[in-house]
Amino acid sequence: MMTEDDFTTCDLTTCSSSASEEALNAANIRETEPIFSVLTGGMRERAGDTVSPGTCRGGGGGGGGGGSSCASPTTTSDTESGIFSVESEVCVEHESELDWFCGTEQKLICSRCATAGPCRGHAVTPLASRVTAVRNQLVDVCEKMQLQALRIDKFIEQTLETKKQKLQAEASRARDQVLAQVSAAREALEKEEQRVLEEVQREQERVEQCLLTQRAHWSQALASLSQTRAHLVHTLTHTADAQLVTSIQEIAERVEYAEGVGNPCDTEQLNLNPNCSNSKLLRGLWAAALLLGPNAYGSSLLKFDERTVSPLLSLSDDLRTLTFLQKKPRHSPPYDPARFDSWPNALGSQSVSSGSHSWVVDVGQSGAFKIGVCYASLERKGSGNEARLGHNAQSWVLSRYDDVYSYCHAGKEVPLQVVRRPQRIGVLLDWPSQTLLFYEPDSCTVLHAVTQHFEAPLLPACAVTDRSITILH
Known part of the structure; x- marks a missing residue:
């Protein structure tokens, strides 16, 4: 990631193009900080790389003065960026062009501000280098944004579309599975329902047949018993004593027949067998509906x-x-019924x-x-x-x-x-x-x-x- 330490500082007249090229190459090969960090002063220059604007790197003596071989500050434009150039502003205090940038106070300064002014000893950078670095930062940010936009577009067009198609297929399979399970359960339930209903019907017909048989039998027995009783009553009331005595054998036979009719009694055969409606499947489904259903x-x-x-x-x-x-x-609880x-x-x-x-x-x-x-x-x-x-x-x-x-x-x-x-x-x-x-x-x-x-x-x-x-x- 590029920082202000990567910017080469030089004086106003002898800053070589090779230094600028090295800074540009470093900016191109290193990961760039977010532009917001750059604009808010996140970058700081290395103090050891700072060059006083009044220092000469060519031949001749040092120090500033009328006899110095250093050229005076000139107007700098950002021609390397290839975007646009801006005329340098003028320092109010020194009436010199603001062609340097103070990284410490994050403001434009002139060369005199950097050497003898309030920014003396601060980390300063030529304005052209600073502008180039910022523009390179913006180019990198824009490229990143473009790549991010491509990734988002790819995610929308490919990933999300694939997910949508997969979702539709999975939902379709899930619906088919539910329908298949419900269909199988419905088919089994309908068959079991038919089987149990038929079993109940058969049991009902069996009991009804028993009831009819019993009704016919006991109706016939009742008629025979009534006829025998009527005959015996008639014999008792209309037969002479001598004849009654001689009819004892006949009377005994009729009484024996009446006693053989017997007494009717209720039996389980005359009741519907409750087990005819038993079904493990129905009972299990019924229990599951009560125990697992919404209610x-x-x-x-x-x-x-x-x-x-x-x-x-x-x-x-x-x-x-x-x-x-x-x-x-040891102690029993109190008595309670x-x-x-x-x-x-x-x-x-x-x-x-x-x-x-x-x-x-x-x-x-x-x-x-x-x-x-x-x-x-x-x-x-x-x-x-x-x-x-x-x-x-x-x-x-x-x-x-x-x-x-x-x-x-x-x-x-x-x-x-x-x-x-x-x-x-x-x-x-x-x-x-x-x-x-x-x-x-x-x-x-x-x-x-x-x-x-x-x-x-x-x-x-x-x-x-x-x-x-x-x-x-």
């Missing part, structure tokens, strides 16, 4: 009801973490009787736990199955014990195939469809789902016998 449900205020917490558990201050106590506490006294259970603080609700429990630290729902009327006292989650008709839970996962209700366990150990387990309760669903939030994988008619509001229910579990918000 995802969640119970952000769900906590444990401290009144229900068993003495075998400790409850955190934020009422969200249950920890199993390895040793029984809502508290479990034998099983390590605790219930949630909010009941569900409408809408859709979901909550997530962190189970990563526990190897034995139960998560689910129960009726508020669940027994709280004693060590019987009435207060044991999953072992009565009032609770539905997902259980883990010894790396075995199962669904428990009314004392019946359904083993669950879990591919990987869940760190979190979510519960989704959709009241309108009477569906309870357990899922893994990280992959939104449905672990188990059950549809059952719930007769009363449900409370979140948990149990833990290993370390701790936490309700996440």
Whole structure:
């Protein structure tokens, strides 16, 4: 980068053209400072290169005086720049031409100002050299600007245009991918919908056929029974005693036939099998729509009801973490009819009787736990199955014990195939469809789902016998 140190200073009469050429060559091969630095005086001359305007470099004696061989200052013009020249101004103090430039005070001066005036000892430069350097600076700046303009134009015409074309191609591929995925999902959904609807239709026709068969059978039995009864009544009221006694055999046969008709009874064959509408695909899509859709449900205020917490558990201050106590506490909590006294259970603080609700429990630290729902009327006292989650008709839970996962209700366990150990387990309760669903939030994988008619509001229910579990918000 060129600085004022690169400018050669000489006296007013003997400054050689070779010095100017060396300065120009240096200006051409070095990186140039910004023009703003030049114009604000960012360049400084080296003091050792400064030449007093009154010093002679040719033959003859030194010192200024009438006998000096140095020529007097002359008017200087910037003919080397090839742009334009300016007439030199006159120093007010010395009435001499301002053909020098003081780099220290950043102003034009005359030779006398530099030798005996206020700028004596300052870094001074011939005005012509200074002008040449500044013009060279401007030329370099303009060239840089031109190169920058070319780069910008190239960026606009090539880079941005290429980016635009690439963007259009990528956006088109992304749209095609979305459409393809939606089309595949729609096709699979339509096929599954058709299959399930046909299964429901077949089940409906089966039940209707059973109902028709039962109706025909029992209608015929009713008619036969009515006819037999009418005959027996007629025999009882219109037959003479002697004849009645001799008709005992006939009467017994009719009574035996009437007794063989039997009593009608309701059976499961006369009901629609609820499993006919079961579909893993539909259930998974439905759950994903609720859990991942724009209107995802969640119970952000769900906590444990401290009144229900068993003495075998400790409850955190934020009422969200249950920890199993390895040793029984010395002092039992005060008696509360809502508290479990034998099983390590605790219930949630909010009941569900409408809408859709979901909550997530962190189970990563526990190897034995139960998560689910129960009726508020669940027994709280004693060590019987009435207060044991999953072992009565009032609770539905997902259980883990010894790396075995199962669904428990009314004392019946359904083993669950879990591919990987869940760190979190979510519960989704959709009241309108009477569906309870357990899922893994990280992959939104449905672990188990059950549809059952719930007769009363449900409370979140948990149990833990290993370390701790936490309700996440």
